[in-house]
Amino acid sequence: MKRIVLKKEFKDDHITRAAGERLRHAILAITNAGDKIEIDFDGLKIASTSFLDEGFAKLADEGWTFDKLASFVTLKNIYPMDKEILDDLFSRRASRSSKKRR
Protein backbone atom coordinates (compact mmCIF):
# COMPACT_ATOMS: atom_id res chain seq x y z
CA MET A 1 0.00 0.00 0.00
CA LYS A 2 1.30 3.44 -0.89
CA ARG A 3 1.22 6.22 1.68
CA ILE A 4 0.82 9.99 1.53
CA VAL A 5 1.41 12.02 4.68
CA LEU A 6 -0.55 15.21 4.10
CA LYS A 7 1.25 17.22 6.75
CA LYS A 8 4.53 16.58 4.94
CA GLU A 9 3.59 16.62 1.27
CA PHE A 10 0.93 19.32 1.42
CA LYS A 11 2.21 21.38 4.32
CA ASP A 12 2.37 24.63 2.37
CA ASP A 13 -1.01 24.26 0.77
CA HIS A 14 -3.88 22.07 1.91
CA ILE A 15 -6.49 24.69 1.11
CA THR A 16 -6.68 25.29 -2.63
CA ARG A 17 -8.33 23.42 -5.45
CA ALA A 18 -4.96 23.17 -7.17
CA ALA A 19 -3.55 21.29 -4.19
CA GLY A 20 -6.65 19.09 -4.04
CA GLU A 21 -6.28 18.27 -7.69
CA ARG A 22 -2.67 17.20 -7.14
CA LEU A 23 -3.83 14.88 -4.40
CA ARG A 24 -6.60 13.39 -6.51
CA HIS A 25 -4.20 12.77 -9.39
CA ALA A 26 -1.84 11.03 -6.98
CA ILE A 27 -4.73 8.85 -5.72
CA LEU A 28 -5.77 7.96 -9.27
CA ALA A 29 -2.23 7.23 -10.41
CA ILE A 30 -1.84 4.70 -7.61
CA THR A 31 -5.29 3.12 -7.68
CA ASN A 32 -5.45 2.89 -11.48
CA ALA A 33 -2.34 0.71 -11.22
CA GLY A 34 -4.38 -1.57 -8.97
CA ASP A 35 -2.75 -0.52 -5.71
CA LYS A 36 -4.32 0.88 -2.55
CA ILE A 37 -3.38 4.09 -0.79
CA GLU A 38 -3.29 5.36 2.76
CA ILE A 39 -3.68 9.09 3.32
CA ASP A 40 -2.40 10.07 6.72
CA PHE A 41 -3.77 13.40 7.88
CA ASP A 42 -1.60 13.12 10.98
CA GLY A 43 -3.62 15.62 13.01
CA LEU A 44 -3.82 18.18 10.22
CA LYS A 45 -7.14 20.02 10.14
CA ILE A 46 -8.02 20.74 6.54
CA ALA A 47 -11.17 22.85 6.97
CA SER A 48 -11.31 23.56 3.26
CA THR A 49 -14.28 22.56 1.13
CA SER A 50 -12.22 23.29 -1.97
CA PHE A 51 -9.38 20.94 -1.09
CA LEU A 52 -11.68 18.14 0.08
CA ASP A 53 -13.95 18.55 -2.92
CA GLU A 54 -11.15 18.56 -5.45
CA GLY A 55 -9.06 15.99 -3.64
CA PHE A 56 -11.69 13.39 -2.83
CA ALA A 57 -15.26 14.24 -3.79
CA LYS A 58 -14.45 14.60 -7.48
CA LEU A 59 -13.56 10.91 -7.53
CA ALA A 60 -17.35 10.46 -7.58
CA ASP A 61 -17.43 12.30 -10.92
CA GLU A 62 -15.19 9.53 -12.23
CA GLY A 63 -17.67 6.88 -11.17
CA TRP A 64 -16.26 6.11 -7.73
CA THR A 65 -18.73 4.99 -5.08
CA PHE A 66 -18.36 5.18 -1.32
CA ASP A 67 -17.56 1.50 -1.31
CA LYS A 68 -14.74 1.93 -3.78
CA LEU A 69 -13.41 4.92 -1.84
CA ALA A 70 -13.43 2.95 1.42
CA SER A 71 -11.88 -0.02 -0.27
CA PHE A 72 -9.00 1.69 -2.07
CA VAL A 73 -8.32 4.75 0.10
CA THR A 74 -7.64 4.55 3.83
CA LEU A 75 -8.06 7.86 5.60
CA LYS A 76 -5.89 7.79 8.68
CA ASN A 77 -6.12 10.32 11.53
CA ILE A 78 -8.60 12.46 9.67
CA TYR A 79 -10.22 15.16 11.79
CA PRO A 80 -13.89 14.17 12.35
CA MET A 81 -15.31 17.42 10.96
CA ASP A 82 -13.15 17.06 7.85
CA LYS A 83 -14.53 13.55 7.42
CA GLU A 84 -18.08 14.85 7.77
CA ILE A 85 -17.50 17.41 5.04
CA LEU A 86 -15.68 14.96 2.80
CA ASP A 87 -18.55 12.47 3.07
CA ASP A 88 -21.11 15.16 2.38
CA LEU A 89 -19.25 16.53 -0.64
CA PHE A 90 -18.65 13.05 -2.03
CA SER A 91 -22.28 12.13 -1.56
CA ARG A 92 -23.47 15.30 -3.38
CA ARG A 93 -21.24 14.59 -6.35
CA ALA A 94 -22.14 10.91 -6.39
CA SER A 95 -25.82 11.77 -6.41
CA ARG A 96 -25.35 14.31 -9.23
CA SER A 97 -23.28 11.84 -11.25
CA SER A 98 -25.83 9.08 -10.93
CA LYS A 99 -28.64 11.45 -12.03
CA LYS A 100 -26.61 12.38 -15.12
CA ARG A 101 -26.06 8.71 -15.97
CA ARG A 102 -29.85 7.96 -15.89
Next chain:
Amino acid sequence: MAFCDYIYSRMNTLLPSSVDDGRIDWAIALINKIVTAGAARKEFKLDWRKVANISPAGLAILACIFDTVVEQRARIKNVFIPKRFKGIPVVKNIQRTFPSLPSPSINNYESKDMLFKGNTSLDVLFRERLEEKFSDILPEELVYDVHLILNELMQNTVDHSTAERYYIYCGAWKNEFHAGLLDMGISIPAKMEQSYSCKDDLDYLKLALKEGTTTRRARTGGLGLAYFFEHLKRHEGKLTIVSRFAQIRRYFRTRRSQINILKHPLRGTWCFARFPLGEGE
Protein backbone atom coordinates in the same frame (compact mmCIF):
# COMPACT_ATOMS: atom_id res chain seq x y z
CA MET B 1 -27.27 72.27 5.61
CA ALA B 2 -25.23 75.51 5.81
CA PHE B 3 -22.74 76.02 2.97
CA CYS B 4 -19.74 75.83 5.28
CA ASP B 5 -21.08 72.55 6.74
CA TYR B 6 -21.47 71.25 3.19
CA ILE B 7 -17.87 72.12 2.33
CA TYR B 8 -16.69 70.57 5.62
CA SER B 9 -18.57 67.35 4.91
CA ARG B 10 -17.19 67.09 1.36
CA MET B 11 -13.56 66.96 2.45
CA ASN B 12 -14.00 65.61 5.96
CA THR B 13 -15.41 62.34 7.11
CA LEU B 14 -16.93 62.09 10.54
CA LEU B 15 -16.32 58.52 11.68
CA PRO B 16 -19.11 56.70 13.51
CA SER B 17 -18.88 55.86 17.20
CA SER B 18 -17.96 52.28 16.35
CA VAL B 19 -15.67 51.65 13.38
CA ASP B 20 -16.91 48.20 12.43
CA ASP B 21 -18.92 46.27 9.85
CA GLY B 22 -22.24 47.63 11.12
CA ARG B 23 -22.10 50.99 9.33
CA ILE B 24 -19.82 50.98 6.31
CA ASP B 25 -21.47 53.58 4.08
CA TRP B 26 -19.07 56.27 5.32
CA ALA B 27 -16.05 54.14 4.31
CA ILE B 28 -17.34 53.34 0.83
CA ALA B 29 -18.32 56.98 0.28
CA LEU B 30 -14.85 58.10 1.38
CA ILE B 31 -13.11 55.64 -0.94
CA ASN B 32 -15.19 56.90 -3.83
CA LYS B 33 -14.49 60.52 -2.93
CA ILE B 34 -10.74 59.80 -2.90
CA VAL B 35 -10.86 58.00 -6.24
CA THR B 36 -12.99 60.61 -8.01
CA ALA B 37 -11.44 63.76 -6.53
CA GLY B 38 -9.28 65.78 -8.90
CA ALA B 39 -5.52 65.81 -8.37
CA ALA B 40 -5.63 69.21 -6.66
CA ARG B 41 -8.35 68.18 -4.19
CA LYS B 42 -6.99 64.99 -2.71
CA GLU B 43 -6.69 66.12 0.90
CA PHE B 44 -9.10 64.69 3.40
CA LYS B 45 -9.66 64.68 7.13
CA LEU B 46 -10.87 61.81 9.25
CA ASP B 47 -12.74 63.18 12.22
CA TRP B 48 -12.43 60.78 15.14
CA ARG B 49 -14.23 62.78 17.80
CA LYS B 50 -17.12 60.34 18.10
CA VAL B 51 -15.16 57.09 17.86
CA ALA B 52 -15.37 54.94 20.98
CA ASN B 53 -13.98 51.69 19.55
CA ILE B 54 -12.55 49.94 16.49
CA SER B 55 -13.53 46.34 15.89
CA PRO B 56 -11.35 43.78 14.06
CA ALA B 57 -13.45 44.43 10.94
CA GLY B 58 -12.88 48.15 11.44
CA LEU B 59 -9.13 47.65 11.10
CA ALA B 60 -9.63 45.88 7.79
CA ILE B 61 -11.89 48.69 6.54
CA LEU B 62 -9.29 51.29 7.50
CA ALA B 63 -6.61 49.25 5.72
CA CYS B 64 -8.65 49.31 2.50
CA ILE B 65 -8.97 53.08 2.85
CA PHE B 66 -5.20 53.24 3.42
CA ASP B 67 -4.56 51.37 0.16
CA THR B 68 -6.83 53.75 -1.74
CA VAL B 69 -5.12 56.78 -0.21
CA VAL B 70 -1.67 55.57 -1.26
CA GLU B 71 -2.74 54.45 -4.75
CA GLN B 72 -4.50 57.75 -5.43
CA ARG B 73 -1.68 59.80 -3.93
CA ALA B 74 -4.18 61.42 -1.61
CA ARG B 75 -3.50 62.71 1.88
CA ILE B 76 -5.39 62.00 5.05
CA LYS B 77 -5.16 63.80 8.35
CA ASN B 78 -6.61 62.33 11.52
CA VAL B 79 -8.29 64.98 13.68
CA PHE B 80 -9.63 64.73 17.22
CA ILE B 81 -8.20 61.26 17.52
CA PRO B 82 -8.30 59.65 20.98
CA LYS B 83 -4.84 58.82 22.30
CA ARG B 84 -5.58 55.11 22.70
CA PHE B 85 -5.95 54.67 18.94
CA LYS B 86 -2.78 56.45 17.92
CA GLY B 87 -0.56 53.40 18.38
CA ILE B 88 -2.59 51.17 16.04
CA PRO B 89 -0.50 50.74 12.87
CA VAL B 90 -3.20 51.37 10.27
CA VAL B 91 -4.42 54.48 12.12
CA LYS B 92 -0.87 55.83 12.22
CA ASN B 93 -0.05 54.83 8.64
CA ILE B 94 -3.18 56.25 7.08
CA GLN B 95 -1.84 59.78 7.46
CA ARG B 96 1.70 59.02 6.35
CA THR B 97 2.89 59.53 2.80
CA PHE B 98 4.18 56.59 0.79
CA PRO B 99 5.62 56.80 -2.73
CA SER B 100 3.97 53.45 -3.56
CA LEU B 101 1.95 50.75 -1.83
CA PRO B 102 4.05 49.23 0.93
CA SER B 103 3.73 45.59 1.95
CA PRO B 104 0.25 44.97 3.40
CA SER B 105 1.88 43.62 6.56
CA ILE B 106 2.73 47.22 7.50
CA ASN B 107 -0.76 47.41 9.02
CA ASN B 108 -0.69 44.06 10.84
CA TYR B 109 -2.00 44.19 14.37
CA GLU B 110 -2.50 41.76 17.18
CA SER B 111 -3.96 42.35 20.61
CA LYS B 112 -5.32 40.14 23.37
CA ASP B 113 -8.63 39.82 21.54
CA MET B 114 -7.93 40.23 17.88
CA LEU B 115 -5.76 39.29 14.94
CA PHE B 116 -5.47 41.36 11.81
CA LYS B 117 -3.17 40.79 8.85
CA GLY B 118 -2.58 41.96 5.33
CA ASN B 119 -1.44 39.34 2.80
CA THR B 120 -0.60 38.93 -0.83
CA SER B 121 -1.12 35.15 -1.02
CA LEU B 122 -2.62 32.28 0.98
CA ASP B 123 -1.76 32.50 4.64
CA VAL B 124 -1.64 29.08 6.28
CA LEU B 125 -0.08 30.59 9.40
CA PHE B 126 -3.10 32.78 10.11
CA ARG B 127 -5.15 29.69 10.87
CA GLU B 128 -2.48 28.35 13.17
CA ARG B 129 -2.32 31.65 15.03
CA LEU B 130 -6.11 31.74 15.27
CA GLU B 131 -6.06 28.29 16.81
CA GLU B 132 -3.28 29.15 19.27
CA LYS B 133 -4.98 32.33 20.35
CA PHE B 134 -8.63 31.40 20.57
CA SER B 135 -9.01 27.63 20.95
CA ASP B 136 -9.10 28.02 24.76
CA ILE B 137 -12.04 30.35 24.66
CA LEU B 138 -14.02 29.10 21.68
CA PRO B 139 -15.84 25.80 21.18
CA GLU B 140 -13.90 23.44 18.90
CA GLU B 141 -16.66 23.40 16.32
CA LEU B 142 -16.65 27.18 16.07
CA VAL B 143 -12.87 27.32 15.62
CA TYR B 144 -13.17 24.80 12.82
CA ASP B 145 -15.99 26.68 11.12
CA VAL B 146 -14.10 29.97 11.30
CA HIS B 147 -11.13 28.18 9.67
CA LEU B 148 -13.42 26.88 6.97
CA ILE B 149 -14.92 30.25 6.20
CA LEU B 150 -11.60 32.08 6.16
CA ASN B 151 -10.00 29.41 3.96
CA GLU B 152 -12.82 29.75 1.48
CA LEU B 153 -12.64 33.54 1.48
CA MET B 154 -8.85 33.48 1.10
CA GLN B 155 -9.02 31.13 -1.80
CA ASN B 156 -11.75 33.07 -3.56
CA THR B 157 -9.76 36.26 -3.25
CA VAL B 158 -6.52 34.71 -4.45
CA ASP B 159 -8.22 32.86 -7.32
CA HIS B 160 -10.86 35.33 -8.49
CA SER B 161 -10.37 38.87 -7.32
CA THR B 162 -7.02 39.63 -9.03
CA ALA B 163 -6.35 41.83 -6.00
CA GLU B 164 -2.68 42.01 -5.20
CA ARG B 165 -3.51 41.99 -1.48
CA TYR B 166 -6.29 41.31 0.98
CA TYR B 167 -6.95 41.89 4.66
CA ILE B 168 -8.05 39.12 7.00
CA TYR B 169 -9.15 39.44 10.59
CA CYS B 170 -10.68 37.62 13.50
CA GLY B 171 -11.35 38.42 17.11
CA ALA B 172 -13.65 38.37 20.09
CA TRP B 173 -15.82 41.46 20.15
CA LYS B 174 -18.73 42.29 22.48
CA ASN B 175 -19.93 38.75 23.09
CA GLU B 176 -19.44 37.73 19.49
CA PHE B 177 -16.61 36.28 17.48
CA HIS B 178 -15.87 38.20 14.29
CA ALA B 179 -14.00 36.99 11.24
CA GLY B 180 -13.77 38.16 7.69
CA LEU B 181 -11.79 39.15 4.66
CA LEU B 182 -11.72 42.29 2.54
CA ASP B 183 -10.13 42.92 -0.83
CA MET B 184 -10.16 45.75 -3.35
CA GLY B 185 -9.90 43.62 -6.45
CA ILE B 186 -12.40 42.72 -9.12
CA SER B 187 -15.83 42.59 -7.54
CA ILE B 188 -18.12 39.55 -7.55
CA PRO B 189 -20.61 41.14 -10.00
CA ALA B 190 -17.78 42.11 -12.37
CA LYS B 191 -16.45 38.56 -12.25
CA MET B 192 -19.88 37.01 -12.65
CA GLU B 193 -20.65 39.19 -15.68
CA GLN B 194 -18.00 37.22 -17.54
CA SER B 195 -20.13 34.06 -17.36
CA TYR B 196 -23.68 35.08 -16.47
CA SER B 197 -26.20 37.76 -17.28
CA CYS B 198 -28.25 39.23 -14.44
CA LYS B 199 -30.53 42.19 -13.93
CA ASP B 200 -28.36 44.02 -11.37
CA ASP B 201 -25.52 43.57 -8.90
CA LEU B 202 -27.85 42.15 -6.24
CA ASP B 203 -28.87 39.39 -8.57
CA TYR B 204 -25.21 38.67 -9.35
CA LEU B 205 -24.41 38.46 -5.67
CA LYS B 206 -27.39 36.23 -4.90
CA LEU B 207 -26.38 33.97 -7.77
CA ALA B 208 -22.80 33.79 -6.51
CA LEU B 209 -24.09 32.51 -3.18
CA LYS B 210 -26.04 29.67 -4.73
CA GLU B 211 -24.63 26.17 -4.76
CA GLY B 212 -23.29 25.17 -8.14
CA THR B 213 -22.42 28.65 -9.35
CA THR B 214 -18.88 28.93 -10.57
CA THR B 215 -16.85 31.13 -12.85
CA ARG B 216 -13.92 28.75 -12.98
CA ARG B 217 -12.98 27.26 -16.30
CA ALA B 218 -10.67 24.72 -14.72
CA ARG B 219 -11.28 22.87 -11.45
CA THR B 220 -14.95 23.83 -11.36
CA GLY B 221 -16.57 23.80 -7.95
CA GLY B 222 -19.31 26.16 -6.99
CA LEU B 223 -19.71 24.96 -3.45
CA GLY B 224 -17.63 27.28 -1.34
CA LEU B 225 -19.75 30.33 -0.64
CA ALA B 226 -22.97 28.32 -0.49
CA TYR B 227 -21.37 25.77 1.80
CA PHE B 228 -20.17 28.13 4.41
CA PHE B 229 -23.69 29.55 4.72
CA GLU B 230 -24.60 26.25 6.26
CA HIS B 231 -21.85 26.62 8.82
CA LEU B 232 -22.95 30.12 9.72
CA LYS B 233 -26.52 28.88 10.03
CA ARG B 234 -25.38 26.22 12.46
CA HIS B 235 -24.03 28.89 14.81
CA GLU B 236 -26.88 31.33 14.18
CA GLY B 237 -24.34 33.81 12.94
CA LYS B 238 -24.55 36.86 10.73
CA LEU B 239 -23.00 37.39 7.33
CA THR B 240 -22.51 40.61 5.42
CA ILE B 241 -21.22 40.60 1.87
CA VAL B 242 -20.65 43.81 -0.02
CA SER B 243 -19.45 43.94 -3.60
CA ARG B 244 -19.73 46.70 -6.19
CA PHE B 245 -23.28 48.06 -5.81
CA ALA B 246 -24.69 45.11 -3.85
CA GLN B 247 -24.97 44.48 -0.14
CA ILE B 248 -26.50 41.38 1.45
CA ARG B 249 -26.83 40.92 5.20
CA ARG B 250 -28.09 37.57 6.47
CA TYR B 251 -29.07 37.09 10.08
CA PHE B 252 -29.32 33.37 10.64
CA ARG B 253 -30.71 33.54 14.18
CA THR B 254 -33.76 35.54 13.15
CA ARG B 255 -33.78 34.24 9.54
CA ARG B 256 -33.96 37.80 8.29
CA SER B 257 -32.15 39.25 5.34
CA GLN B 258 -31.37 42.79 4.39
CA ILE B 259 -30.49 43.34 0.78
CA ASN B 260 -29.91 46.66 -0.90
CA ILE B 261 -28.25 48.47 -3.74
CA LEU B 262 -25.54 50.82 -2.50
CA LYS B 263 -25.44 54.50 -3.29
CA HIS B 264 -21.71 54.27 -4.03
CA PRO B 265 -19.95 51.21 -5.47
CA LEU B 266 -17.45 49.22 -3.47
CA ARG B 267 -14.44 48.60 -5.70
CA GLY B 268 -13.81 45.13 -4.33
CA THR B 269 -15.49 42.56 -2.06
CA TRP B 270 -15.88 42.75 1.69
CA CYS B 271 -17.10 39.73 3.67
CA PHE B 272 -17.86 39.99 7.37
CA ALA B 273 -19.03 37.10 9.56
CA ARG B 274 -20.14 37.24 13.18
CA PHE B 275 -20.84 34.39 15.57
CA PRO B 276 -22.68 34.83 18.87
CA LEU B 277 -20.79 33.61 21.90
CA GLY B 278 -22.49 32.05 24.90
CA GLU B 279 -21.72 32.97 28.47
CA GLY B 280 -18.23 32.11 29.56
CA GLU B 281 -16.83 32.04 26.02
